[in-house]
Amino acid sequence: MIHFLYFILFHFFYSFQVNDAKDIVKKADEKMRGSTMQAEIIIKTIRPTWSREMHCKIWEKGNDLALILIQAPVRDKGISFLKRKKEVWNWLPTLERTIKLPPSMMSQSWMGTDFTNDDLVKESSVVDDYNHKIIGDTLIQERSCFIIQMIPRPEAAVVWSKVIICIDKKDFLELHSRFYDEEGDLINTMNSFDIKMMHDRIIPTRFEMIPADKKGQKTIMIYKNIQYNSPIADNFFSIVQMKMLK
Structure with a gap:
């Protein structure tokens, strides 16, 4: 009887931990996204012998719709990326060509940075495509944080085999x-x-x-400004629109 109660309590606690971990990740994800999000960002790619800076605009609606427009440097101006659910397109204005990105390209570098295509356009979902588990806690920037392990679900097509994230317990910041x-x-x-x-x-x-194995290399992404929860029509996120953005 004691062993049976222990078994029940163990699995109740494990289930609580898993659900709690997923809820924490969901709150952190929603904190950065809102129901909609519009932002201007600067991306600095730093290498041992050179550096490069890009200016971008981003529009997002929920987990399924996103647009990214590159505004600078001049040679990349007008390049855009569109995500609709699990499909991702890239518009190259100099070639006047739209390319649909296959899932195999999600792990590749986004515009020569240390972010992957999936990091920026988020084809995979940190909430739905992983199993989550709290494995400890830590202190970062004087903030108490959960340490959460994320392992992909068997059916999920994701870039990483494991992700460890630390999320602030108070404000749900990753x-x-x-x-x-x-x-x-x-x-x-x-x-x-x-x-x-x-x-x-x-x-x-x-x-x-x-990157773990590339000394003196990193990419910095800075949010200049951001607007949450302003209405954006679904048809804004279209191939026609991505070609017209400025």
């Missing part, structure tokens, strides 16, 4: 993430900084993606 490949090797580490009030919420406004 402050640190580690991304692992199929062999279990650490590939990228992302840290978040410059926490401030942006529009109607507190969020990190600077993100640094650092």
Whole structure:
């Protein structure tokens, strides 16, 4: 009888932990997205012998719709990316060509940065495509954080075999993430900084993606401004629209 009660309590606690971990990840994801989000960002790609800066606009609606427009430098101006559910397109104005990106390209570098295509257009979902588990806690930037392990669901087509994320317990801010490949090797580490009030919420406004095996290399993404929950029609997220953005 004691063993049976222990078994029941163990599985109740495990189930609570899993559901609680997923809820924490969902809150952190919704904190950055809102129901809609429009933002201007700067992306700095840093290498040992050179650096490059891009200026972009982003529009997002829920988890299924997103548009990214590159405004600078001049040679990349007008390049855009569209996501509708699990489909992603890239518009190249100099070639006047639209390319549909296959799932195999989601793990590749986005515009030569240390972010992947999936990091930016988010074909995969951190909430729906992973199983979540709280594995500890830690202190980051004097904020108490959950350490959560994310393992892909068997049916999910995702880039990473494991992700470890640290989420602030008070404001649900994702402050640190580690991304692992199929062999279990650490590939990228992302840290978040410059926490401030942006529009109607507190969020990190600077993100640094650092490759594990490339010394002196990283990519910094900075939010210049951001607007949440302003109405955006679904038909804004179209191939026609992505060609017209300026």
